[in-house]
Amino acid sequence: ADGAVAIAGKSFSTELCEPADPAAVKDIPAAVSGFTGYASEPGAWLDQPEASALTGKRVALSVMGLGQPYFLAIKGHWERLAAKYKFELKVYDGRFDAGTVQKLVDDIISDAPDAVAFAPLDSGAAVPQVKRMLEAGLKVVTYNVQPTEVVAPRVFANDFDGPRIVGCNAARYFKEKFGDKPAVIGIVDLPQLPQVQDRKNGFLYGFKSLIPTAVVAQSVDGGGVIDKANPAAADLLQGNPTLNVIFGINNDSSLGAIAAMKAAGSYSPDWGVVASVDGSEPVMSELGSDASPLKAESGYPPYDFSLATFNLLAATVEGKTNPNTQVVVGYPPISPTEEGIKTWLTQQYPR
Amino acid sequence: MSVSASSYDKKSKNSLQNGEGNSVQSQSVWRSIIADRQKLQTIVTLLVLLLMIIVFSFFNPRFLTLSNFQNLARNTAPLIIAASAMTAVMIARGLDLSVGSVLAACSVVAASLAVKGVPLPLAFLAALAFGAFIGFLNGAIIVKMRVSPIIVTLGSLNIARGIAYLITPSAILVGLPPNWSTLGTTKIGPFPMPILIAAVVALVYSWASQKTKFGKHVYAVGGNEEAARLSGVPVERTLISLYVLSGMMAALAGIVLSTRVGSGDPNIGVGFELEVIAAVIIGGTSLSGGEGRIMGTVIGAIIVGVLSNGLNLSGVEPFWQYVAQGMVLIAAVVVDKRVNEGVLRIGRRRPRAA
Amino acid sequence: MSVSASSYDKKSKNSLQNGEGNSVQSQSVWRSIIADRQKLQTIVTLLVLLLMIIVFSFFNPRFLTLSNFQNLARNTAPLIIAASAMTAVMIARGLDLSVGSVLAACSVVAASLAVKGVPLPLAFLAALAFGAFIGFLNGAIIVKMRVSPIIVTLGSLNIARGIAYLITPSAILVGLPPNWSTLGTTKIGPFPMPILIAAVVALVYSWASQKTKFGKHVYAVGGNEEAARLSGVPVERTLISLYVLSGMMAALAGIVLSTRVGSGDPNIGVGFELEVIAAVIIGGTSLSGGEGRIMGTVIGAIIVGVLSNGLNLSGVEPFWQYVAQGMVLIAAVVVDKRVNEGVLRIGRRRPRAA
């Protein structure tokens, strides 16, 4: 029999799956966080240009929280860009805290840089934050989470469709490995962030498209950090013995679940399937391991985000954009093969 | 019965006057400074703040600009408001950990009503009432059941956060009336509205704590609850009022914050309680009650605000900011303490030299 | 010096027997329960815990299973460890807010060393030493500079978090030795290793607090620092030791947690301090020092653990969990207090009837 990785490799696809039974997915909200259409402005947004308008400028970069590998990679990419194109970069850490983000917006306004790449925390709260910066005369683009209203040029990914492919791939793998076994889903959630709700709904939409009989047993609040996700996932497993699918809304959530499974003795590819989004390094080693049930992952690409934001910001400084300008970056499903993992990591998470 | 009284009297009065007269006079300058230790402490804390401002202004010239002070003023206003109320609670030996969550809950209460078309003043009143109500529950349970304020307000911290999320899981924005942000963003002269509101709150608290019976009762309850009770001070009523006010001020802070940031947000105010308590303690109030000054707290709140603003503007690396923040916090309090003691010691030594 | 001893002895023995003998006997049953109020309190808290367990077991039959108890035990272990240490600190009238950050910093210290090939026992020792070092700084500054423990440990909360991020900005997982998770995930018989470690910590603390000189000093320092000092108790040394131990136990909790979750992570432990303090206070220790029992804290920690586990297993919606958690927290402490007072009152009434 094939190992788990081989099965996952065989069932893996980069394509979205369409609902087999529309009734099974009709109650799943298509998007929460302020869908503004996913058409991207045409242009070579992911290329490194010859010269940039940012050269010689003072640039402020805000991140949701530097403690996450994704934002750390963003900071790394930006620092490389700053060195290459010779601009002054100041990084503001939102510490995943709404209050800190509010204050850093004001501090950025006080510091009056030439350009701001802003990562909102909450799509709703972001609107007035960006407006405030604009009113202060700053050039702003947002990246990552998109504000619920159109206020400034932005870079984002489709937080519904990216996880939806993960849902599809998880379902494909599940069917391949377990046949018609009923699927029982648990979510390690972070219910207060709209972006996260999109992720969760996208996953469910994808999964139920292929396995319409799948049921969601429970969503627990894992807080998006491993020390809270771990006990929450342990409780989830404990309370729902028939559970065989777990979706973690980010890598910390799925890793917390993996650790809980290890402790409960159910860590095995035969248990079912764990899926998540982000694609950070530790999850990649789970993805590529025959011993691990984590077999579906979409990457949230820090390099793509950094470069697209960088280019968009330069264009904005040059006055070549309007508030409607947007760049949608991919949310690539990561092939569980050694090759797939390596390609992903080398580009997005260079050491 | 008063056999020997007269002879004692004369002698003792003389001796008291002569014995202490000299030293009292020679000390008068220092005495007037030291007499009110609390006032002295406040002055020293103010010096620490000035020192911080001077240092930060070297790192970034933009730190010392009107617009940054306005920024600081706006950002510190909610802290000043909540911390003024917390100071009174802590002087009375209480504690309110729920302020951050109450702030968030009241922010979404006001915003959700405003979205439904309720006139803003009414929406704000409702938020204040809601804050007062949670404060009342806090106070009533703490006082009547005689359980620890930490647990009760930790409980209501969770409850209020839950209520905030149940009202709206994410920030309310769409449908807010255009004048929603007026309160938070207008200026009167160079002064942003939020800081004016905060100033009024702090002044009223300061005045009430020094000049009203209620204020005296607050100090008495915190200093020696038993003595206060035996003197006929309405201990329970005083305590409950303080928690009600604390809830209301958290609500006001929530209103100021959410009209400044332009949304009603259930996520704000996480960890706010620690910031508030830090401001209060830097300002010279202690957990053991009976002592403290609102003006000290105001300076403490500004120190807390200047700290993160200054570090951001100085371009300190994000992770080093944690370290710097911690160190400056400790250093500020240590310097504060040392200078304070130094002044007191000099004051005490005087008469010996004389 | 023993000149008069004998004559005193005789007299006093009589008086002890005659004067008070009767009443002592008639009350003996209740007396033995009430005598040690602290013990009584612990028993009542235990009853509250049992009540919670009974209620939760109605909502989900899987709650009352061995595997769930193992799950609970694993999850509660770090809390029990840190809270035991915090109890001693709080009995001595201190407070340590830095535990959550120290936990994170020590987690990454251990993991980063392990990744570099340092043998696990050494890596763990280094983490413990690091925790002890931060604790020492906390204690030394608090004691020598006589500044508020809240501010100092709030400062080191930030510093330790910064250090954790500076060591590694995000979780260390890759490259950890295969036996990294042994400590956190193995069982001895039905007992997960973490809970055994926690049990040892709690028992040692409990024993030390009741049966050693050091333990008495802790109570004395918290009960009346001045009287303790004048009786020759090494007040400063006692306090510093407690903070050192608290740092070390936070490190141990960090090791247990990170070997359970399988990584060294600078993000963990945010807000842990409030959980720890809640456990301690539910267990009957107060902020005002001098009182408290480790066993009470252990039960308090289990209550905190059971609360979120039970709510999760009962399938309560996440946002409602905030509300439920807050309410149960308050209810637990209120019931606790009421029953306790009830028992004491009955105890007091007895002899009147007799």
Added chain:
Amino acid sequence: MSSIDLAEPAPRTETGQPVLQAFGLSKQFPGVRALAGVDFDLMRGEVHCLIGENGAGKSTFVKILAGATQPDSGEILVRGVKAEMAGPRDAKELGLAFIFQELSVVDGLTVAENIVLGSEPGARGRFDAQSATATARKILLGIGFDTLDPDMRVGRLSTAEKQAVMIAKALCANADVIVMDEPTSPLEEQEVRQLFQVIATLKQQGKAIIYVSHKMREIEEIGDRVTVFKDGAKVATLNRAEATPRELIRLMVGRDLGDIFPAKDRQPGREVLKVSGLSGARIRDIDLSVRAGEIVGVAGLVGAGRTELLRSIFGADEVVHGEVSVDGELVPANSVRGAIRSGIGLVPEERRGQGIVGVLSVFDNVLLPWQEFPDSRRDNGEPEIVARQAVESMNVKTPSIRQRISLLSGGNQQKVVVGKWLTMKTRVLLLDEPTRGIDIGAKREIYKLIHDLAKSGLAILLVSSELPEVLGLCDRILVLNNGYAVGELPGSASEADVIELSMLHGGQS
């Protein structure tokens, strides 16, 4: 004195009718029957003294009158009407004012604020600071504490001054009935005089006073009637004429006590404690020496620096200059632990604040130094036995040595504090007001004990505000004035000698 002429309301009571009556008051605490069916009455214009051993229930009785403690049974009549006292406010409204035994001042407030607390002047919630200060100044003048600044924070006052604040507070309430629970225990002779004059004035105004004290002289002097408590019950109420000290002691203790002070038949030996040039924040350049078997008294006015002298010798207050040695060996400066190791023990002035750890048991309190310094133990036995012996040799009344010390009566707590040092190889005992608040029987025991300890070779330095105590016990008396040692008197000196020396103008400042 006339300053508290208190434009007084017409007395609310008919002459001859008791202002206050109590019937069958009982109170049981866990393990202790504090009051057992006490009947009591108080007439207008009378000073009714309460006396009884420590723990006899006097303070419990007072607290019940104040509504601060609820009785298990019994009733209270005020001006013939049954009074329901749910809390201190009710008592206050009925015109009762109290000075409690435990200092109940608020350190964070000023003198004036403390005095008016609970009935502050001012309209509509405002606190009228000026009028509070004026009131306070007037009352303080009336009780002879006019040097006390009404705007001073109470936390900075000495114990005696705090007591003055408490007295002023009771007078401020302008009540018909004033209950004073050991008001003079921290006071000086001349302050006591002042208080007595105040009491006399109050009497003339028709107020009734309940006066609790352990001091025979005071009771003799001002008591119109005296009620004796024993073990929670009223033993007798005597009229002034019947209430001879001898009779009172017999009723209290159950037998004759004989002489209060032991004969001074000690033979001082070698020099044990030597202090030279000791200076601190409030003491200047003090020399003294105490020999084995000698009791040296330290006299002086309030604030003369006596307490600081003892604390400095013990290493508890900062010494900036000077030396202390015991048996020729230098005591490490500024170290309490060093002092204890050198064989010094201190019984501090404020029992509750400095002497006992209230939350710990008698056992733990008495053994604190014993457990800490194994090398300095007098006795190396089982802790249980050592503690029991210490407690028994001090005749401490407690249901068990495991009892929380805070539940003991003040006198018994003090005995534990002294007993603590008897478990150690103490060579020098520093006693700061050792008999404050202690009943006459226990006082005598303590005097005897101090004497016996000295006789067995201890060097004892004793501070007391009760001159008879100093004169009755000490071989020599050192007089402090404003931080300076202004002279030394023999134990045979008279009270007048000591007072004169203590009041010498200004020391050398």
